[in-house]
Amino acid sequence: MQNATSSPPVMSWLPIAPDFRASLRAALDTRATADRLQSLASLAGHRLGFLETIQLDRALAQLSLKEAPGFAPVRLAVLASSTVDHLLPAIRVAGLRRRLLIDAHHGAYGQYRQDLLDRTSSVHKFAPETVLFALTAREAIAGIPLNASTAEVDQAIAKFIGDLRSLWREARGAFNSSIIQQTFMDVTEPLFGGYDRLVPGAPSRIVARLNDRLCEAAAQDGVLLLDVARASERDGIDAWFDTGRWLQGKLEVAPPAAPKYGDLLARILAAQRGLSKKCLVLDLDNTLWGGVIGDDGIDGIVLGEGSAVGEAHLALQSYAKQLKERGVILAVCSKNDPRIAAAVFDEHPEMLLKRSDFAAFVANWNDKAENLKTIATKLNIGIESLVFVDDNPAERARIRQSLPMIGVPELPEDTAQYVRCLADACYFESVGYTSEDQQRAQQYTENAEREALLQSAQSMDEFLCGLKMSVVSGPFTAVDHVRIVQLINKTNQFNTTTRRYTSEEIAQLTNMPSALTLQFRLLDRIGDNGLVSTMILRPASDHDDVLEIENWVMSCRVFGRQLEFEAMNIAVEAGRQRGVKMFMADYIATPKNDVISSLYPNLGFSAVESVPSSNAVQRWLLNLDDYVMHDTHIVRAGAAG
Amino acid sequence: MTAQDILAVLTRILRDLLLNDSIVLTMESRREDIPGWDSFNYINFIVAVEIEYGVKFKVADIESFANVGAIVTEIANLKS
Numbered sequence: 001m002q003n004a005t006s007s008p009p010v011m012s013w014l015p016i017a018p019d020f021r022a023s024l025r026a027a028l029d030t031r032a033t034a035d036r037l038q039s040l041a042s043l044a045g046h047r048l049g050f051l052e053t054i055q056l057d058r059a060l061a062q063l064s065l066k067e068a069p070g071f072a073p074v075r076l077a078v079l080a081s082s083t084v085d086h087l088l089p090a091i092r093v094a095g096l097r098r099r100l101l102i103d104a105h106h107g108a109y110g111q112y113r114q115d116l117l118d119r120t121s122s123v124h125k126f127a128p129e130t131v132l133f134a135l136t137a138r139e140a141i142a143g144i145p146l147n148a149s150t151a152e153v154d155q156a157i158a159k160f161i162g163d164l165r166s167l168w169r170e171a172r173g174a175f176n177s178s179i180i181q182q183t184f185m186d187v188t189e190p191l192f193g194g195y196d197r198l199v200p201g202a203p204s205r206i207v208a209r210l211n212d213r214l215c216e217a218a219a220q221d222g223v224l225l226l227d228v229a230r231a232s233e234r235d236g237i238d239a240w241f242d243t244g245r246w247l248q249g250k251l252e253v254a255p256p257a258a259p260k261y262g263d264l265l266a267r268i269l270a271a272q273r274g275l276s277k278k279c280l281v282l283d284l285d286n287t288l289w290g291g292v293i294g295d296d297g298i299d300g301i302v303l304g305e306g307s308a309v310g311e312a313h314l315a316l317q318s319y320a321k322q323l324k325e326r327g328v329i330l331a332v333c334s335k336n337d338p339r340i341a342a343a344v345f346d347e348h349p350e351m352l353l354k355r356s357d358f359a360a361f362v363a364n365w366n367d368k369a370e371n372l373k374t375i376a377t378k379l380n381i382g383i384e385s386l387v388f389v390d391d392n393p394a395e396r397a398r399i400r401q402s403l404p405m406i407g408v409p410e411l412p413e414d415t416a417q418y419v420r421c422l423a424d425a426c427y428f429e430s431v432g433y434t435s436e437d438q439q440r441a442q443q444y445t446e447n448a449e450r451e452a453l454l455q456s457a458q459s460m461d462e463f464l465c466g467l468k469m470s471v472v473s474g475p476f477t478a479v480d481h482v483r484i485v486q487l488i489n490k491t492n493q494f495n496t497t498t499r500r501y502t503s504e505e506i507a508q509l510t511n512m513p514s515a516l517t518l519q520f521r522l523l524d525r526i527g528d529n530g531l532v533s534t535m536i537l538r539p540a541s542d543h544d545d546v547l548e549i550e551n552w553v554m555s556c557r558v559f560g561r562q563l564e565f566e567a568m569n570i571a572v573e574a575g576r577q578r579g580v581k582m583f584m585a586d587y588i589a590t591p592k593n594d595v596i597s598s599l600y601p602n603l604g605f606s607a608v609e610s611v612p613s614s615n616a617v618q619r620w621l622l623n624l625d626d627y628v629m630h631d632t633h634i635v636r637a638g639a640a641g
Numbered sequence: 642m643t644a645q646d647i648l649a650v651l652t653r654i655l656r657d658l659l660l661n662d663s664i665v666l667t668m669e670s671r672r673e674d675i676p677g678w679d680s681f682n683y684i685n686f687i688v689a690v691e692i693e694y695g696v697k698f699k700v701a702d703i704e705s706f707a708n709v710g711a712i713v714t715e716i717a718n719l720k721s
Contacts, residue, residue, distance in 0.1 A: 008692060021657065028660075049692065050685075050688060050689060050692055051654065051657055051658060051685075051689040051692070052657075054658060054685060055657050055658070055660055058659075058660045059660065085681060086681075086684075086685070244697075244698075244700045244703070245684070245688075247700060248684065248700060248703065248704075249684060255684070255685065255688040256688060256692055
C-alpha cells in the first residue's frame with residue numbers, strides 16, 4: 001500500500017523538449033562559451049521537470065559566468081526561514097529562460113534576521129540588487145492562542161507585519177535593493193472543518209488574515225510579492241507542500257514545485273528589468289473562434305453560448321479583452337482573406353472583441369514570421385515583446401524556430417484550457433499598474449488617428465504642425481514615481497545607457513538636490529500621450545559645472561515628434577539656471593537602441609576622442625554656452641509636479 | 642518490471658542528477674561509494690525517483706535504505 005502522491009505543478013505553456021538528455025549533452029560538447037550559453041538558454045525555454053532543471057543548472061554552473069552579452073546579470077539574496085537550497089537551481093534556470101544571469105545567494109536557514117543586521121555577514125558582502133524574503137507563516141501562528149479574539153489576532157499580526165516592514169527598511173537601507181516578499185502558503189490542517197473560517201484564532205484563518213495584511217503593507221511600501229500562496233491554491237497545496245520534506249529538512253516548498261517557483265520569481269525579476277511582454281498577438285481560426293471562417297462561413301464557425309467549445313473561444317476573447325484593459329496591446333495575425341476575417345468582427349453577434357480592440361490587424365496568406373515582424377514594426381515595439389497565440393502546432397513550431405524571442409504558449413488541445421494556459425504563463429507580469437497602463441489601449445487608437453493624419457499630410461512638417469503639440473515638463477515627483485520607474489525600466493529602444501533603476505534609486509534621485517531629473521509629458525490635439533520621457537542628470541564626479549546625462553529614455557509611441565529636441569532645449573535651460581557649463585553623455589549601444597545611435601550628434605553634441613572603456617560606449621559633450629535652441633513644433637504647456 | 646529494469650532507471654537518474662555518465666550502480670551500492678552523492682543530492686535523488694515512478698516513499702524508509710537494492714525492492718513493492 002502506498003502513500004498518496006500528487007502530481008508536480010506543470011508549466012504547460014512551455015513546449016516539451018524533444019530529447020532533453022541528448023540536447024543537454026550536445027550543449028555540453030559545445031566549446032565556445034557564448035554558443036553553449038545560447039544552447040542552454042534555449043533548452044531552458046522548454047517544459048523542464050525537477051530533474052532536468054537540476055541538470056541544466058549544473059551545466060550552467062560549469063560555465064561559471066557572472067555576465068554575458070545579451071544576458072542581464074541579477075544579484076539576488078534569498079533570506080528565508082526555511083530551507084531554500086533546492087530552489088536556487090530552479091531560480092537560475094528560470095532566469096536563463098528570460099536571458100537573466102542570476103547570481104543567487106542565501107544565508108543559513110532561519111538566520112535571515114542576523115544576516116540582515118550583522119554588517120559583516122555574507123549577505124552584506126554579497127551586496128544584492130534584490131532581496132527575497134521567504135518566510136513561513138509558522139512564526140506568526142505560533143504566538144496566537146486558538147481562543148484569541150479578532151482584535152487580539154489583528155494585534156499580533158500587526159506586530160508581525162510591523163517587524164517584517166522593519167526588515168524591508170533594513171534591507172533597503174543597507175543595499176538600496178528592491179524587495180520581493182513571498183506570500184504565506186497555507187499549510188495548516190483544518191481543526192474545526194468548515195467552521196475554521198469563523199474562528200479568528202484558527203490557523204488557516206490567521207494565514208488568510210496575514211496575507212491580507214501583508215498585501216496592504218507591500219502596496220504601501222512598494223514591495224513586490226512572490227505569490228506562492230496563490231500558486232499553491234491553483235496547483236493544489238499537495239503539489240507545493242510535502243509534509244515529509246518539511247520534517248526531513250525544513251523544506252517549505254516541495255522540491256517538485258521548484259521549477260514553477262523559480263519561474264514565478266524570474267518573471268518578477270524580468271519585469272523589473274523591462275523584459276515582460278507587451279503585446280498579445282492572436283490567431284483567428286480555431287483560436288478566437290472554432291472552425292475556419294473561409295470554409296465554414298459566418299454561420300458555420302463555433303462561438304458563444306450554446307456550445308462548450310464556442311464558450312471556450314469566447315472565454316479566450318474575454319481574457320484578451322481584460323488584458324487589453326490592463327494595458328496589454330492586442331493584435332491579430334491570421335492566414336485568411338482580410339475582408340472575410342474582418343467581416344466576422346463586424347457581423348458575428350457573439351464576437352466580444354471588436355476591430356477597434358486591436359492595434360494591428362494582419363490577415364493575409366504570407367508567412368506568419370514575416371507578419372509578426374511587420375506587427376512589431378508597425379507598433380514600434382521590440383519583436384521580443386510579442387506573445388503569439390495560435391492553435392496550430394506547426395505555426396507555433398515555425399515561429400519558435402525562426403523568432404525564438406517571441407513568447408509562444410504551447411496551447412493544449414482542449415479549447416477549454418486555452419485561457420488557463422495563457423494565464424499560467426503570465427507573459428505580462430507587472431511591477432506596477434499606472435494610469436498610463438489604463439489609457440494605453442486608448443493611446444494606440446489615437447495613434448491610429450495620428451497615422452491617418454500623417455498619411456493625409458503633404459509633408460512631415462505639415463503633419464507635426466497640425467498636431468498642435470505641447471509638452472509639460474518638470475522634475476521627478478512622488479505622484480509620477482511608479483510610472484517613471486516603469487518607463488525607465490521598460491524602455492529599450494530610445495534608452496541612451498539602458499541603465500536600470502530600482503524604485504528605491506528613483507526615490508533617492510527625486511529627493512537629491514544635486515541631481516537634475518526631468519520628466520516630459522506630450523500632448524497634442526488628438527490626445528494626451530502621457531508621461532513619455534525621462535532624463536536623469538548628475539554632477540560629473542570630477543567637475544562641479546558638468547552634468548552627466550546618466551540616462552534618457554523616451555517611449556516609442558512618440559518617436560519622430562521632435563520631442564528629443566524640445567526635451568534637450570528644456571534640459572539646457574535647466575542646466576544654465578544651475579550655472580552648469582557642460583553636459584556629458586554616454587551612448588551605450590545595445591542590440592535594441594540603434595534607433596538613437598545618432599541622437600547626440602543630431603542634438604549638437606561633439607564626440608570625445610578617447611573612447612572610455614569599450615567600443616560599445618560613445619562619450620559626447622555639449623558646451624551649454626554654444627547650444628542653439630532647436631526649433632520644434634512643440635510649445636511649452638507648463639510645469640509638471 | 643524486473644529489479645534490473647529499476648536499477649537501470651535509478652542509474653540513469655543518478656547520472657543525470659550528478660551530470661556524470663560514468664556512474665555505475667549495483668544493488669549493493671551505497672551513497673558513500675558514489676562521489677558527489679551527498680545528503681542534499683540524496684533527497685534530490687529520492688524526489689526524482691518518486692516523480693519517475695509516481696510513488697511516495699515513507700519517511701522512515703528514506704532514512705533507513707541500506708543500499709540501492711533496498712530502494713529497488715521498495716519501488717517494486719510500491720508498484721505491485
